[in-house]
Amino acid sequence: MKINGNEIRPGNTIMHQDTLWRAVKIDAVKPGKGPAYAQVELKNLIDGRKLNERFRSSETVEKVRLEQKEHTFLYAEGDMLTFMDTESYEQIQIAEDMIGEQRAFLQDGMAVEVEMHEGRPIGVALPExxxxxxxxxxxxxxxxxxxxxxxxxxxxxxxxxxxxxxxxxxxxxxxxxxxxxxxxxxx
CATH class of the missing domain: 2.40.50.140 (Nucleic acid-binding proteins)
Incomplete structure (x- = not known):
């Protein structure tokens, strides 16, 4: 789904530079000269890089919908975390660095939402x-x-x-x- 650059909100996932990014922080900037733009801090969902990008209201970006499936955290082995799908009981492993500092909150048996894009896990949403x-x-x-x-x-x-x-x-x-x-x- 295409959206204008000024419609990006924190938490939105967009396709930019042929990869997936999550909007972390957005500042609407209205300079004295020139058109307004959105200064967006993006985090790469694949490798964790950060990027600051300007999007003008005339630009369009592709907003991506991620499939969210409920999983249960089972255990950690090395730098891999194992989750089980609550419906099919299928287990998947996700690299620890995809979760970042929120890893410390994972507890055995915790219900989480695993975010998938085209069948591949790209992130985990913990309880608030x-x-x-x-x-x-x-x-x-x-x-x-x-x-x-x-x-x-x-x-x-x-x-x-x-x-x-x-x-x-x-x-x-x-x-x-x-x-x-x-x-x-x-x-």
């Missing part, structure tokens, strides 16, 4: 939020709770996030997998 336990955090300093300060905490998967001062070690919290930020305390 996951529940993790804090293994280590600094103690609360008396009087610090009056301000909206945050303190660093280490999660069970090794990632560090900033949490409110009232959160202590061995507390389960909900973390946003996209921004890697504390959302709230798990109930």
């Amino acid at each position: 939020q996951v529940t993790l336990t804090i293994t280590e955090t600094e103690p609360t300093v008396k009087g610090q709770t009056a301000s909206s300060s945050y303190k660093p905490a280490t999660l069970e998967n090794g990632l560090r996030v900033m949490v409110p001062p009232h959160i202590s070690a061995d507390t389960a919290i909900i973390v946003n997998t996209q921004t890697i930020e504390y959302v709230k305390r798990a109930e």
Whole structure:
């Protein structure tokens, strides 16, 4: 499906320079002289390269629809991750670097959406939020709770996030997998 350059939105997958790219960040620029354009940060879905590109509203790009199938994460072996299709029970392997820093959020048995293009897996969409336990955090300093300060905490998967001062070690919290930020305390 063809769309104008100014219709690209974050998360869209487009065909550009004969390969697949995902729009990561978009800035609409209206210079004092000349026509407006969209400054788009793209990430290559095949090899992970990044590219900053300008698209004018008069240009058209091919928006690609990816097939999404529900899979369950089974295990990691070396730098390959194994997923199972929840309908056909067929297993596929995806390179760890295709997932990037979100790899730390994968847990055994986690339901994910595997994105496919022409039958080939090109990415994994994790749940927006996951529940993790804090293994280590600094103690609360008396009087610090009056301000909206945050303190660093280490999660069970090794990632560090900033949490409110009232959160202590061995507390389960909900973390946003996209921004890697504390959302709230798990109930």
